[in-house]
Amino acid sequence: MTTTTTSPIPAADTKRTVSRYERLRVPGAFLLGAVLLMGVAPLALTDFRLNLLAKYLCYAIVAVGVSLAWGRGGLLVLGQGVFFGLGGYAMAMHLKLADAAATGQTLPDFMQLYGTGDALPWWWRPFANPAFALAMTVLLPMAVAALLGFFVFRRRVKGAYFAILSQALAAALAIWLVGQQATTGGTNGLTDIQGFFGYDLGDPVNQRTVYFIIAAALLLLMAAARQLFVSRYGELLVAVRDSEERVRFLGYDPANVKLVAYVVAAGMAGLAGALFVPAVGIISPALIGIVPSIGFVIGAAVGGRASLVGAVLGAIAVAWAQSTLSDAFPAAWTYLQGLLFVLAVGFLPGGLASLVTVLRGRRTPTTPTGGTT
Amino acid sequence: MTVILNQSFTGISIGAVLLLIALGLTLTFGQMGVINMAHGEFIMAGAYTTYVLQKDISGAGISLLVALPLAFLVAGGLGALLEWLLIRRLYTRPLDTLLVTWGVSLMLQQLARDIFGAPNVQTHAPDLLTGNISVGGITFANNRLFILGLALLCVLGLTLILRLTPLGRRIRAVVQNRDLAEVSGIATGRVDRMTFFIGSGLAGVAGVALTLVGPIGPTMGTNYIVDAFLVVVVGGIAQLKGSVITAFALGVLQSVLEYSTTVSVAKVIVLVAIVAFLQWRPQGLYTLRTRSLA
Numbered sequence: 081m082t083t084t085t086t087s088p089i090p091a092a093d094t095k096r097t098v099s100r101y102e103r104l105r106v107p108g109a110f111l112l113g114a115v116l117l118m119g120v121a122p123l124a125l126t127d128f129r130l131n132l133l134a135k136y137l138c139y140a141i142v143a144v145g146v147s148l149a150w151g152r153g154g155l156l157v158l159g160q161g162v163f164f165g166l167g168g169y170a171m172a173m174h175l176k177l178a179d180a181a182a183t184g185q186t187l188p189d190f191m192q193l194y195g196t197g198d199a200l201p202w203w204w205r206p207f208a209n210p211a212f213a214l215a216m217t218v219l220l221p222m223a224v225a226a227l228l229g230f231f232v233f234r235r236r237v238k239g240a241y242f243a244i245l246s247q248a249l250a251a252a253l254a255i256w257l258v259g260q261q262a263t264t265g266g267t268n269g270l271t272d273i274q275g276f277f278g279y280d281l282g283d284p285v286n287q288r289t290v291y292f293i294i295a296a297a298l299l300l301l302m303a304a305a306r307q308l309f310v311s312r313y314g315e316l317l318v319a320v321r322d323s324e325e326r327v328r329f330l331g332y333d334p335a336n337v338k339l340v341a342y343v344v345a346a347g348m349a350g351l352a353g354a355l356f357v358p359a360v361g362i363i364s365p366a367l368i369g370i371v372p373s374i375g376f377v378i379g380a381a382v383g384g385r386a387s388l389v390g391a392v393l394g395a396i397a398v399a400w401a402q403s404t405l406s407d408a409f410p411a412a413w414t415y416l417q418g419l420l421f422v423l424a425v426g427f428l429p430g431g432l433a434s435l436v437t438v439l440r441g442r443r444t445p446t447t448p449t450g451g452t453t
Numbered sequence: 454m455t456v457i458l459n460q461s462f463t464g465i466s467i468g469a470v471l472l473l474i475a476l477g478l479t480l481t482f483g484q485m486g487v488i489n490m491a492h493g494e495f496i497m498a499g500a501y502t503t504y505v506l507q508k509d510i511s512g513a514g515i516s517l518l519v520a521l522p523l524a525f526l527v528a529g530g531l532g533a534l535l536e537w538l539l540i541r542r543l544y545t546r547p548l549d550t551l552l553v554t555w556g557v558s559l560m561l562q563q564l565a566r567d568i569f570g571a572p573n574v575q576t577h578a579p580d581l582l583t584g585n586i587s588v589g590g591i592t593f594a595n596n597r598l599f600i601l602g603l604a605l606l607c608v609l610g611l612t613l614i615l616r617l618t619p620l621g622r623r624i625r626a627v628v629q630n631r632d633l634a635e636v637s638g639i640a641t642g643r644v645d646r647m648t649f650f651i652g653s654g655l656a657g658v659a660g661v662a663l664t665l666v667g668p669i670g671p672t673m674g675t676n677y678i679v680d681a682f683l684v685v686v687v688g689g690i691a692q693l694k695g696s697v698i699t700a701f702a703l704g705v706l707q708s709v710l711e712y713s714t715t716v717s718v719a720k721v722i723v724l725v726a727i728v729a730f731l732q733w734r735p736q737g738l739y740t741l742r743t744r745s746l747a
Contacts, residue, residue: 156548231728235735239548240488244682245728251679252724259717370679374555381552414563421556425549426539 109389110303117295127284134291134359136399137298141352143380143395144301144388145345150377151385152309153341154321156239159246160349160376162253163221165368167350169257170220171357172270173204174213179274181208189272190265201263210277214354221350222343229342233335247370254369269364276358290358297355298392301348305388308344317341349376378417382424384433394431455590460712461705466597468704469604473662474677475684475696476607477655481532483628483690484648486547487540490554492681493674494561495531495653499524499660500669501569507576514579517661524657531561532653536646544645558674565671573668582665596665603662607655608697614651615693624648628690687727689737699738 121133142160149155176188177200185192187200207213228249232242257264265271279286308314319327320334327334357363366372376395383394398420405413424431428438474496481489503520510516535557543550582596615621623644626634635641663673684703688695703723710719731737 154548156551158551228728231732235732237731237735240482240486240551241686241731241735243488243548243551244679244686245731248679248683248724248727252721255720256717259715370675374552377552411563411567415560418556418559418563421559422539422553425552425556426543429546429549 106306110299113302114299117299118292121295122288122291127287130291131287131359132400132403134287134294135356136396137291137294138352138356138359139376139379139399140392140395141294141298141301141355142349142376143383143391144298144305145348145352146377146380147385147388147391148305148308148317148348149341149345150380151387151391152314152321153317153338155338155342156243156377157246157342157345158243158370158377159248159250159373160345161250161368161370161373162246163225163346163349164353164356164372164376165253165257165363165365166221166224167217167353168357168363168367169264169270169353170207170213170216170350171354172273172363173207174210175273175275175357176270177204177208178210178277182275188270190268190270191262204263217354218347218350221346221353225343225346226339229339233338233342236335247373250368250373251370254365257365257368265364267365269362269367270357271362271364273357273361281358281361287359290355294355294359297351301351302388302392309388313337313340378421380431382420382431384431386430387433390431390433394433456712458591460708462591462593462597464705464708465701466594466601466704467708468701469597469601470659470662470666470677471680471684471704472604472697472700473600473607473659474656474681475688475700476604476611476693477652477659478681479685479688479690479693479696480611480624480655481649481652482685483692484624484652485540485544485645486550487544488547488551488554488682489532489535489540489653490551490678491535491558491561492554492653492656493676493678494558494565495528495656495674496660496663496677497561497565497669497671497674498528498531499657500664500673501565501660502527502657503661503664504569504574504576504669512579514581517579520661521658524661525654526657528657528660529650529654532656533646533650535653536649540649541642541645562671562674569671571671573670573673575668576664578665600662600665603658607658608693611651611655612693620644620647683724683727687730687737689739692737692739695737695739 117137122130125133142164146157146160149157180186180188191200207216228245232245237245257269258267260266274281276286276290279289281287281290316327316332316337317340320332320337324334327337353363353368356367375398379395379398380391381394382398383392384390398417402413402417405416428434430438474492477495478489478492481487481492499520502524503517506516506520506523510519535554539553539557540550543553578596582599584595586593586595586598615625623634623639624647626637626639627641627644627648631641634644663669663677667673680703684696684699687703688697688699706726707719707723710722714722
């Protein structure tokens with residue numbers, strides 16, 4: 081590193097004396113968010129819009145992980161679709177099996193149509209157990225991330241190399257899923273999911289319950305991520321991002337530090353995928369390939385990758401803009417999306433979250449990525 | 454035996470396409486550390502150039518010959534413009550170039566959709582390139598042979614430029630040590646723009662070649678870009694021989710695996726093989742020896 085990049089994140093001990101206002105700021109903001117999500121939104125929004133919001137909140141959960149791995153750790157995770165998909169498919173497989181069992185069938189509907197028609201594939205069978213399926217929504221993505229991360233980080237494969245590999249993984253999974261028509265539903269994916277652990281998803285009351293589960297998960301994960309950010313590990317992660325070699329010379333192993341961030345981010349994406357399935361009722365390769373995988377990063381980049389709240393709000397705002405604008409003006413939205421991305425990443429690397437600081441302080445926007453990681 | 458040979462030829466022709474696409478990338482990636490996701494859209498620009506020419510010039514053969522240099526200029530011009538507008542502001546942040554150029558590629562795809570329409574279009578191959586040649590039981594498709602020849606010609610041309618011309622010397626100097634090149638009086642900014650022009654131009658040439666094997670559409674770039682990046686990663690930065698070996702190796706591996714399994718399983722196995730390979734050589738097949746810590 082020849083240039084010293086100033087981090088947008090203040091070091092933990094710069095403010096020894098904390099005013100009461102400062103001390104209440106974070107819990108206050110959290111409380112405000114909780115009231116908005118759990119109280120105001122369900123009262124103010126129609127069932128249809130609340131369901132849309134539930135979908136956006138799933139993207140926001142992915143953004144929490146992106147903020148951790150990319151914003152703090154400098155790891156550009158372009159393959160979050162893989163983990164989102166693994167979580168989503170694990171959940172959808174269980175729900176499809178439960179739906180089939182409820183109507184007295186042994187095979188999900190698409191397998192009766194396209195499959196060989198005889199027995200359930202062996203790797204589908206354990207997913208009939210709800211506890212196993214739920215555990216897999218998080219553990220499976222984390223295991224895949226741990227395996228890839230272990231090999232990649234240990235050999236100091238960095239930056240662009242890591243980004244491209246994680247992206248290729250997303251492409252490979254999407255292609256594989258499409259190819260296995262008989263057991264994965266192919267291009268269609270797993271569709272038309274009716275029930276959610278015994279409750280009928282067609283019922284608006286149950287849809288609201290799903291929304292509350294998703295909102296609670298988001299709030300919980302944001303709180304957990306914030307605790308992680310201010311912890312000793314959080315400091316170490318930023319240190320690895322800014323100067324990996326120095327951290328190595330200090331006796332830490334940067335590979336382990338990065339691995340934890342990658343695995344935690346993968347688990348969050350997996351959980352988001354699992355929650356996405358009951359909210360939307362579908363999971364398909366089109367939702368997890370290269371384009372959606374980059375899409376997961378866009379929201380965080382526009383909102384502010386280094387700021388947790390910025391990343392989450394950015395993800396929600398971009399998802400909202402996408403579904404509103406792309407219906408009305410499909411062409412204009414694509415231009416806007418591209419332009420937004422060029423401007424946010426190219427000229428405002430801190431995202432919209434840093435806009436106030438930039439305008440007020442007339443500072444040049446600081447660069448969250450050291451560039452080498 | 455003939456099956457194996459035929460399959461190997463298919464693999465080599467896949468490799469030739471990969472090589473054509475990766476050639477420009479390895480140049481721009483090696484020079485500035487820039488990951489240009491819009492490279493796929495420069496390929497698309499080259500392909501549409503061929504399409505437009507064929508609508509205006511009647512003979513498929515002549516239009517193909519005109520298209521090759523013209524596509525080079527069109528795609529190269531786009532690349533130089535992109536470098537001037539955006540990339541030169543970002544060269545201390547290589548990871549961000551990936552995201553910025555992806556935004557650009559979104560806009561270029563939509564532009565193509567608005568100009569040429571969303572459905573794929575088709576060009577006619579010249580009569581000379583539609584047939585097959587059979588040698589000893591192996592069938593060579595003429596268009597595949599043409600692409601192979603074109604790829605090798607591009608490698609040769611690029612090698613000569615890099616080895617023999619003053620521009621090539623400057624490019625190599627900047628790749629090896631940007632700061633030292635700068636203080637030695639090389640205008641690195643100008644070298645960057647020329648590198649980008651040549652690298653993007655090669656994408657345009659690849660686009661012309663791709664019109665011979667598939668349809669032309671707004672999303673054609675995204676189908677190839679990840680594979681091309683894998684070639685660059687495995688081959689090593691800015692090393693032409695690395696790219697050449699890797700492209701053909703991956704092409705043959707892919708086609709052999711496709712024959713014994715399915716297309717989708719082959720893709721997954723190739724990816725696993727690449728991760729395994731990077732365990733052995735994290736910096737790719739060929740690396741520049743530098744004294745940098747990273």
